[in-house]
Amino acid sequence: MNAVTTHSDVAIIGGGLMGCSAAFFLRQRGISVTVLETDKVGRQASGTNFGNVRRQGRPIFQLPLANRASAIWRQANALLGSDVEYLQGGHMRVCFRDRPGNVGAMEDYAAKAREEGLDLELISGNMLRQRFPWLGPEVLAASWSPLDGHANPRLAAPAFARAAARLGAAIVEDTKIVHASKQGEDFELVAEDGRLFRAPVVLITAGAWAGKVAAWFDEPVPITPRAPTMTVTEPVPFAIPCSVGVMTPEEIETVYFRQVERGNLVLGGSTRAPSYPDEYRAWVMPQNTLTQLEHIRRLAPGLAPLQIIRVWSGIEGYTDDYLPVMGPSAKVPGLFHAFGFSGSGFQIGPGVGETMAELIATGATDIPLAPYDVRRFDK
């Protein structure tokens, strides 16, 4: 019989940004917590993403969650005791001239966002060129969010994990949970090497792997693993503190970039490739990189001559409606979900962690969670 190695109030399956930030905020509330991670914390989507800390472009109903996260990002270094390279240089969405209808959509979005506490400034014409002279001639208008920016994804989840550990959380790496079930009052989680973990509450934050984990509790969620394409250029003098992206209904045009203070430009967007969670692989397809570069040069032609020094991708789990699953299980008391962030979980990550901790600790939250209800997959 296997010895029970850990009993805690909450066991978290998956040590990405969601799991690690939830652990940190649970410990702040004095709740004992164990994070179980197959590999090292923050190595999957949370550590391989682009690093956009942007609120605009999200569904309006998600802005309260994004605002909560934004407040945490602003104080992250002090809160966590380490630098996550959060740079509040602003975030800009632009539309191209061949889609003039997008200007109206931007205005409409800005009006609704303002009601949710997100102030966006619409900029076009000479003013746009004066303020952002590096934008290409194809750019027609921009929506500017001054209080957003970007951060370093490689640092964020590990910083939350270290801070959670300092508060007393057990961060258990190299521990793949291969099965979990409810046994009386407690859940029993079985690791690949046979160790057992028990807790009366379980939070599933297993990213692209979470659909299968939820299925252990008869609550399967279809998750499609995909791989956004990332590219880094050689460093050039730091000149662009904001993060910039294209607003378009065409996936192929949805390119974005940011410059890190060391000078490299990080590019992202355009077509996503498939990814392979069972093999822990997300291959970069060269054609996706080429397509990305084609549209990036429309956005900022000055980037075109820069040498590409590195490309990579990561494994991200997408739901069919591109919305996450967040909230309590509909079937098993004590079970909670926070997964399926569909390519846009980095910014909201700390807000997800704080909201899930609040929900677990108090049974309620003011953050609207109805759109993320797991029951929408019942049909």
Ligand SMILES: Cc1cc2nc3c(=O)[nH]c(=O)nc-3n(C[C@H](O)[C@H](O)[C@H](O)COP(=O)(O)OP(=O)(O)OC[C@H]3O[C@@H](n4cnc5c(N)ncnc54)[C@H](O)[C@@H]3O)c2cc1C
């Ligand atoms: C290339 C790329 C670019 C992106 N760009 C952005 C962006 O700019 N802005 C933005 O907001 N979002 C972006 N995203 C999305 C964002 O990164 C994710 O939504 C977010 O990181 C998801 O965090 P997570 O903790 O849910 O998942 P993950 O970080 O994937 O963590 C899940 C963890 O669970 C672990 N796990 C799985 N199964 C088990 C098990 N059985 N036992 C133990 N551990 C398990 C995994 O090993 C993994 O570490 C991007 C994603 C990618 C891949």
